[in-house]
Amino acid sequence: MIRSFLLSAAAALLLGGCAQAPLRGTGDLGVVIERASGSVQIIQSSGATPLARLEGLGDLSHASVVFSRDERYAYVFGRDGGLTKIDLLTLRIERRVIQGGNAIGGAISQDGTLIAVSNYVPGGVKVFDAVTLEQVADIPATPLADGKQRSRVVGLVDIPGQGFVFSLFDTGEIWTADFSHGRVPTITRYTGIGQQPYDALITPDGRYYMAGLFGEDGMAQLDLWHPERGVKRVLGDYGRGQAKLPVYKMPHLEGWAVADNQAFVPAVGRHQVLVMDARTWTQTAAIPVAGQPVFVTARPDGRQLWVNFAYPDNDRVQVIDSETHAIVADLRPGPAVLHMEFTGRGDQLWLSVRDGDQVQVWDPYRLTLKTSLPAEKPSGIFFTNRAHKLGY
Secondary structure, three states, X not given: OHHHHHHXXXXXXXXXXXXXXXXXXXXXXXXXXXXXXXXXXXXXXXXOEEEEEXXXXXXXXOOEEEEOOOOOEEEEEOOOOEEEEEEOOOOEEEEEEEOOOEEEEEEEOOOOOEEEXXXXXXXXXXXXXXXXXXXXXXXXXXXXXXXXXXXXXXXXXXXXXXXXXXXXXOOOXXXXXXXXXXXXXXXXXXXXXXXXXXEEEEOOOOOEEEEEEOOOOOEEEEEOOOHHHOEEEEOOOOOOOOOOOOOOOOOOHHHOEEEOOEEEXXXXXXXXXXXXXXXXXXXXXXXXXXXXXXXXXXXXXXXXXXXXXXXXXXXXXXXXEOOOOOEEXXXXXXXXXXXXXXXXXXXXXXXXXXXXXXXXXXXXXXXXXXXXXXXXXXXXXXXXXXXHOOOO
């Protein structure tokens, strides 16, 4: 009798607790940036369900997000230097600090204990404890000729071995910061890598770091397996070159794609997606597309590439067959498509339509619109499966 009563009481408490705060897994969650209002939506991909809107995150005009290894926390990097830690389960802001004056993104370390932020102002990288957001390291960038300003830092990503790698836009350098021996980093500098590296990518295995150069043709590549070999130039035709097209929006190299042993990269100032052999890093093709591509996003199985464009073609999305390089669909989701994100297993493609104030969910196999959600000037979309990928 006593045992039966205790079991009944425990069941009642469990049911009561569930009624008050439903249990929810983190692997089904994501974040949508609402850039104009300084807010984010927390969403659940199953059922395309909005869960909460959080406000007060500052300037999100160039915001990006990384996730803790348990997928519970999202770290939002704002353009105003804000670093915000969000609890995706309690649906609230956990902590927020202003760490700089003008920031351009960040990364989380391999073990999930460090958050690094790249800054335009004051220039350099600051590193924080992932739990408390207390600063643990400050890595000033190279001073400019006037001695008063530091180089702007771009292309910051995490690398294997508890480190980060990033590029210095104004001084043409690549630096690595090794935190494997504690919270005082070992810095290695590679100078003279090319003019104006503006963004960078890292291969999925974490071996190659490549910075796109805006000031000259080509990309600068650092082989992290053999850093003693220094930085070399690859994809010599990548960049502005002889093209006369104005660059309305710089491509984001985090939005490149690898499929079928090929790397697909958005060209700068051209209506092309460039194709490289992902083993030799030589260009093998150039795919004509509708406009200047911003993101090239691969379906997780690698069979499709979804491409969006800068103004004035930013109402379009084209879908490319990765094997034949043929354009298999030319979609018109709406005005100002800013970002695209697949769910982890590729059953959904989410895209933000900024000037339509909505986020759309597409079936990437049938190429049909499944549903849409209202959002205030949405831009970036980020799902928690990024927590388990290098460079995200």
